[in-house]
Amino acid sequence: MSQQYMMKGNEALAEAALRAGCRYFFGYPITPQTELSAYMSKRMPKIGGTFLQAESEIAAINMVLGASSVGARVMTSSSSPGISLKTEGISYIAGSDLPCLIVNVQRGGPGLGGIQPSQADYFQATKAPGHGDLHIMVFAPASIQEIVDMVGRAFDKADQYRVPAMLLADGALGQMMEPIAFPDESEEKKLPEKPWAATGTKGSRKPNIINSLYLNPNKLEDSVRERFERYEKIKENEVLYEEVMTDDADLVLIAYGITSRICKTAVNMARAEGIKLGLLRPITLWPFPEKAIAKIADHAKAFMSVEMSMGQMVDDVRLAVNGKCPVRFFGRTGGVIPTPDEILQAAKDVLASVGGDK
Amino acid sequence: MAKTTINADRCKGCGLCTTVCPKKILQLSKTVLNAKGYNPAEIIDMDSCIGCAMCAKTCPDCAITVEK
Amino acid sequence: MAVVFEKTRGLTDVATHYCPGCGHGIVHRLVAESLVELDVLEKTVGVCPVGCSVMAYDYFNCDFIEAPHGRAPAVATGAKRVLGDKNIVFTYQGDGDLAAIGTAETVHSATRGENITIIFINNAIYGMTGGQMAPTTLPGQVTQTTPYGRDVKTAGYPVRVCEMLSTLDGVYYAERVAVDSVPHINAAKAAIKKAFQNQIDGKGFSIVEVVSNCPTNWGLSPAESMQWLRDNMLPYYPLGVYKDKDKGGNE
Structure with a gap:
């Protein structure tokens, strides 16, 4: 080890x-x-x-x-x-x-x-x-x-x-x-060659130009x-994400970073009470795991984005869900860290409001 | 004996060369317009050129070659 | 007959976009000739600014990096810290770039004594955007944004870059030159070459301030602009060596 x-x-x-x-x-x-x-x-x-x-x-x-x-x-x-x-x-x-x-x-x-x-x-x-x-x-x-x-x-x-x-x-x-x-460091890290780099022509190639300026709009569009x-x-x-008990979840929390760990606790607390809560944790935020969320939206009753903000990632969740089911938000901001209890209570409130079978 | 050659296509007709030539043998053409629409500099008396390259050193466009 | 003068291979064959009579072309030539004569062109990385010389990478026959406005000394710092003695790194900057939006980058690359060379073109105006007040615009000088002349009560005083930087211990060499006459152009070439030689020798931060012209935005003919430079800029920006540690500090 x-x-x-x-x-x-x-x-x-x-x-x-x-x-x-x-x-x-x-x-x-x-x-x-x-x-x-x-x-x-x-x-x-x-x-x-x-x-x-x-x-x-x-x-x-x-x-x-x-x-x-x-x-x-x-x-x-x-x-x-x-x-x-x-x-x-x-x-x-x-x-x-x-x-x-x-x-x-x-x-x-x-x-x-x-x-x-x-x-x-x-x-x-x-x-x-x-x-x-x-x-x-x-x-x-x-x-x-x-x-x-x-x-x-x-x-x-x-x-x-x-x-x-x-x-x-x-x-x-x-x-x-x-x-x-x-990670294993037995072998020395080999970095990739960068033939585009501006390291001097050495008289053996045309100058390399590192640049973001294109005065010709068509060339700029081509580069973009x-x-x-x-x-x-x-x-x-390159999309990375983690799913926790989403298969049978009625409500799926979406949370990243430290907030996702608090959400995991909330999921476990909910399951102990028999509430089918799940979690999808985006590991890459761009690219966003929109396909994974869209797939879950086929069977989940609702989503709740949990963030330490007034609601930002929730927009991407809504785009991914694309109206298939309600997407709600719970967040604290200004440096306040949400507690598992308040996340669980918010989840219960969402489930109560959406109700019914899918 | 010296020879000064002006690349009329590169010249922008700024006339700085005409102001520094000690022999005053450069002027802006009154009859020629280059592709950019400038009157390029021209030499009116090559025999008097002393090959000092003052014109070339003041040319912002490297349009002048001097031989001696 | 032998060639006395021809375009240096340090410049490409691309015709510049500069206005007729603009000093940028002269300074480009002096820089390129210096790099060739010092046999370092093939290991040089230039950093160009935002402003009239934003496309300098098209004109120099060496590798180039385009920096955000004012950030060229920071970009050059990053490049030089990686490349070290193997390469030559220089910036080519105008007055707005170097002495207004990029003042912090200029001052701190200088005080760190970065082993880079800065070629600074002072023509007392913002050229590319159409002739607005620069940090080096003279008191009373009319520009698009000082239509009644620069009023020092509201617009402040011009920045004398060489004088300011020469107070910093990190600066190895600071000289102000001009391109209004052939003797001044010859002196400018010597200063630029020395600034690059300093880098080759690992001596540290060198800056050459070149007092230049802007016939278009000054509203003068090229010949008149050179005379205006002599009459108005040189009294405010005296030519000379402001710092040379080869000679024991400030002169």
């Missing part, structure tokens, strides 16, 4: 990134992700990597743009207000077809908001991570072990599709400690359409 460690989410994420071959980190301090930067600042110099505390989130994401342009496996991390500052750079990175990893350890908003866990950046991550027609892959781990397992995958998928990846965590996952084991073809492949091949 591989070695077990007791680690804080932020630090485990950083260590997993190092083990995935990331040697470049550019960031700016912000609660509740600061331990991630601090861990990088301690470890990077010891392994020949680069940690740089930038003058701003804006500078940090553009350092990521520069490092990715020359072929590096590179990441940055921040929390909600800082991600807002990065959106300019994320749009350019996406428009230049550059891979990278962006971590958002979400806190309450809007504005300066608070520093407690939140899931109120779902819209930003999945709908509008920057201006223009674009998507980024969004991974939503629910445990520190899953963070550790997911970081390498996020880097690899970003490289494979030349699409930036975001790991969307929250203040709870960043700050809490859990026992973990790192080509990118959307890759998005379609991602939607076909």
Whole structure:
């Protein structure tokens, strides 16, 4: 059995990134992700990597743009207000077809908001991570072990599709400690070749240009359409989710990240009372598990999206269900974490209101 | 003996070369329009050219070649 | 006969989109010639800005990265930290890009002493968007957004970039040059070449500020714009070396 460690989410994420071959980190301090930067600042110099505390989130994401342009496996991390500052750079990175990893350890908003866990950046991550027609892959781990397992995958998928990846965590996952084991590291991580990178022509090829500017509208449309073809492949091949007792469920909860774990407790409590509650946990938020939800909608009586927000993912659930049955919402916001009891009570209320057989 | 060649297609007719030529042997053509619609620079007295390349060094469009 | 002057292979054959008489073309040539003469063109990565020189990647015969507005020094920092001594990384930026929206990136790449080269074009105006006030627009200068002349009471004073950056310990070399005359162009070439040589030698942050013209948005002929530059810009932006650690710090 591989070695077990007791680690804080932020630090485990950083260590997993190092083990995935990331040697470049550019960031700016912000609660509740600061331990991630601090861990990088301690470890990077010891392994020949680069940690740089930038003058701003804006500078940090553009350092990521520069490092990715020359072929590096590179990441940055921040929390909600800082991600807002990065959106300019994320749009350019996406428009230049550059891979990278962006971590958002979400806190309450809007504005300066608070520093407690939140899931109120779902819209930003999945709908509008920057201006223009674009998507980024969004991974939503629910445990520190899953963070550790997911970081390498996020880097690899970003490289494979030349699409930036975001790991969307929250203040709870960043700050809490859990026992973990790192993936097998017996073989040294081999990173893919990047012949498109701007590393100097060496006199043997035409210049490589990393660019998102197309003044010819037809060429711009071509480039966007080509990118959307890759998005379609991602939607076909990269959707991840977990189902808990959905087969016979009358009401299916949809929850991601730390909230999904509270929902699991609520499901178990409900089942103990004979109430047929189930859970679908999206692990990728973009692409969203819309087909899996649509399939469940054929037999479930209702869905309830549970989020630490005023209701964002619920829109995607409604789109996936497409009117087959009612879709309700339960959420707490501003850094308030919902309890299993209140989720169960909300589920009972929904079941009472929808009633009847399907 | 020197020879200055102006690439009339590249020239944008800005006239900076005419202002720096110590021999004043450059002018903007009054009769020629290039494909971009500019009156390109032309040399009116090649024999007087000393090959100093002042014109080429001030040309923003690298439209001038100088031989000596 | 031998060739005394011809277009450098450091530039592509693409005709630039710059207006007739624009100094960008001259500075492009000086940069490209320097890279060829120093034998580093094939290992150079340029970073272009947003502004008139946004498409510089079409004109230089080397790898290029297009940066968001003002972020070129941050992009260059990321690239150089990865590439290290193997490559040359430079930014080419205008005054709005470098001294307004990108001030933080400029100042902090400078104070970190990043081993990059910055070519900074100061023509006292926003060219690409049609002639608005720049951070370097002179007091009293008429632009589209200072139609009554720049009033320092409401629009503030111009930023003197070389003077400001020369106060930072991280800056190795800062010089201001101009392209209004052949002697000044020759001096500009020497400064640009030195700024790249500094990077090759691993000395650190070098910036060359090039006082240039914008005939179109100044509303002058190319020849008149060069005279206006001499009469108005050079008194406010004196040419010279503002910092050179080769010579023991500030001059």
